[in-house]
Amino acid sequence: MRKRIQRGLAACALLIAAIGYAGCGNVHAVPKESGTSSPAAMEEPEELSGSILLVGSTSMETYVRTLAERYMDSHPDVKVRAEFAGSGAGIEAVLGGTADIGNSSRSLKDEEKEKGVVENVVAFDGIAVCVDRSNTLAGLTKAQLTEIYTGAVTNWSEVGGRDAPIVVVGREAGSGTRNAFEEILGVRDRCAYANELDSEGAVMARVASTPGAIGYVSLQVADGRVKLLALDGVSPAAETVGTGEYILSRPFIMATFGEISRQNALVQSWFSYVLGGEGQETAVFVGLIPVNDIAAQEGGEL
Amino acid sequence: MKTETKHPHSGSVMADRRKKNAAEGIAQTVFAACAFFVILAVVSITLYLLAKGVPALLQVGPGKILLGTVWKPTAAEPQYGIFHVILTSLAGTALAVLLGVPVGILTAAFLAEIADRRLAAVVKPAVELLAGIPSVLYGLLGLTLLNPLIYRLELTLFRDSPDHRFTGGANLLSAALVLAVMILPTVISVSETAIRSVPPGIRAASLALGGSRVQTVFRAVLPAAKSGIATAIVLGVGRAVGEAAAIALVAGGCVNPPFPFRSVRFLATAIVSEMGYAAGRHRQMLFTIGLVLFSLLMAVNAALTKIRKAGTGEHG
Numbered sequence: 001m002r003k004r005i006q007r008g009l010a011a012c013a014l015l016i017a018a019i020g021y022a023g024c025g026n027v028h029a030v031p032k033e034s035g036t037s038s039p040a041a042m043e044e045p046e047e048l049s050g051s052i053l054l055v056g057s058t059s060m061e062t063y064v065r066t067l068a069e070r071y072m073d074s075h076p077d078v079k080v081r082a083e084f085a086g087s088g089a090g091i092e093a094v095l096g097g098t099a100d101i102g103n104s105s106r107s108l109k110d111e112e113k114e115k116g117v118v119e120n121v122v123a124f125d126g127i128a129v130c131v132d133r134s135n136t137l138a139g140l141t142k143a144q145l146t147e148i149y150t151g152a153v154t155n156w157s158e159v160g161g162r163d164a165p166i167v168v169v170g171r172e173a174g175s176g177t178r179n180a181f182e183e184i185l186g187v188r189d190r191c192a193y194a195n196e197l198d199s200e201g202a203v204m205a206r207v208a209s210t211p212g213a214i215g216y217v218s219l220q221v222a223d224g225r226v227k228l229l230a231l232d233g234v235s236p237a238a239e240t241v242g243t244g245e246y247i248l249s250r251p252f253i254m255a256t257f258g259e260i261s262r263q264n265a266l267v268q269s270w271f272s273y274v275l276g277g278e279g280q281e282t283a284v285f286v287g288l289i290p291v292n293d294i295a296a297q298e299g300g301e302l
Numbered sequence: 303m304k305t306e307t308k309h310p311h312s313g314s315v316m317a318d319r320r321k322k323n324a325a326e327g328i329a330q331t332v333f334a335a336c337a338f339f340v341i342l343a344v345v346s347i348t349l350y351l352l353a354k355g356v357p358a359l360l361q362v363g364p365g366k367i368l369l370g371t372v373w374k375p376t377a378a379e380p381q382y383g384i385f386h387v388i389l390t391s392l393a394g395t396a397l398a399v400l401l402g403v404p405v406g407i408l409t410a411a412f413l414a415e416i417a418d419r420r421l422a423a424v425v426k427p428a429v430e431l432l433a434g435i436p437s438v439l440y441g442l443l444g445l446t447l448l449n450p451l452i453y454r455l456e457l458t459l460f461r462d463s464p465d466h467r468f469t470g471g472a473n474l475l476s477a478a479l480v481l482a483v484m485i486l487p488t489v490i491s492v493s494e495t496a497i498r499s500v501p502p503g504i505r506a507a508s509l510a511l512g513g514s515r516v517q518t519v520f521r522a523v524l525p526a527a528k529s530g531i532a533t534a535i536v537l538g539v540g541r542a543v544g545e546a547a548a549i550a551l552v553a554g555g556c557v558n559p560p561f562p563f564r565s566v567r568f569l570a571t572a573i574v575s576e577m578g579y580a581a582g583r584h585r586q587m588l589f590t591i592g593l594v595l596f597s598l599l600m601a602v603n604a605a606l607t608k609i610r611k612a613g614t615g616e617h618g
Contacts, residue, residue: 058578085578086577086578086579086580087578087579088578088579088580088581088585089577089578089579091581092581092585106579109581109582111582112581151467154464154467154468165457165466165468166468167453167468167469167470169470172555172575172576172579173373173374173375173376173576173579173580173584174375174376174576174578174579174580174581174584175579176579179376188377189374189376189377189378192467193556193565194467194468194469194470194472194554194556194565195469195470195472195554195555195556195565196554196555196556196565196567196575197550197551197555197575198550198555198574198575198576198578202445202550202551205445205446205551206445206470206472209445209446209449209450210449210450210453210470210471211453212468212470213470
């Protein structure tokens, strides 16, 4: 009997916690709505207030966080909130009206565009091919990379490395990075992965800790834990992606429901910041490639 | 008379009872409301899963999903076969139970029957601590410590088989090992309780008949505690089947038939790993996988209820 009561109490506690959590969600939602329907903001753009919610791609996390911080510095009354749940979740949130902007690191699908989601490209990102630090190889050709990922080549010695099996690491189906990588190499759905991991961080950790591993991550995520490979003799860097010499790149998108011009004043101000000089400078700052180089140069001089 | 002078403000017996009744009533309402919310949660989750998962199941066809072996949700002609994923969940759980349960039961027997108090005072908190470690940490440790070890084993075992797809140590074996450790606390604490509740007479009888301590544990105490131990195993199975976070990091994540050195994907990780980016039918299909997982856990729970009923029947 006592046990039953204890169980009941535990259930109550859980329930209260759950209600409390749901309550918090509502509190968050309130300022967002007041922001989106603030008519005063339309007339006086200097005194914008309210909040903007961005949901989406994990690859865009660093970029969006930096942008949000800098934007809030110059717009102190605006609260920019960002959640990183994946590109698909971001677009879903825009369609469902729960987010103002959906971050996507993959191009929108036709069915998504038909539903009214608009693809606003805000920057470009390179995809770095990385191996563990003990790997002696400096680079691969596109053909070799394709052979490795389709499973035709399974040992590093076949592409000029040491005699060690290749552990092919990739992302899960639906990932923006995987989508872009397979599309550019022309190996869509033909990849023979040994590991499919669900985040950039997991791929980094796996490649760093596994001798003979090869993986791909967003260029701005790659750090010293892994070694980046040159592709066809071109090493991955913002400059080489910008000039188009390095072929593995993809757009970063901030999707909206309807054109930017049809968004509320807050979201419009956000986009003019992101696509303007400072925003594009931020893109360069986090290792991305700006949408147009002219805007970036202006930003650099400011 | 005496009592009235001592408590001049306590009021009559009737008033007291009224107050008590009101308190009882309020308490009952609160309890009932809580119980109602719990039921509401269960029912709404079930309905939501059915509403989200069944359409895709019917549109693609249960046969193609449950028995299909190719999982290519984003291909031009998508295929949603989760046969290997289901098999992996079953095989991985079975392997984990096979590895973890003997260790768990023996630890429980040790704690309850053999260890002296000082030793038990060290082992028991350690077991409890094991239960408190977040599952992501198990995954992280598995990724950085266990996987490289297993990879070394894999390199030695498959040195001469050129067709083997090297997993870097992220495979079914690693996942099962991590799961085995994760189910230990559940198995140990539940079986320890079961062993402790065996009537002392059984032990005394065995010892009086000349049985050694170990004989007593294996021949008398453990058989007497079998329904409790079965509960422990089933609870362990439930924990293993539903685990996702740790496994996502150590199992490799590819959809393959479950062999020890193949990179595999479990039901729970299949949902977690692709939910972020999935859209349309692919997304619905993840809910269908959720439905399969849910049914599997329901079956585990049903087994548990059955064992518990059988257990109480024995004693009563």
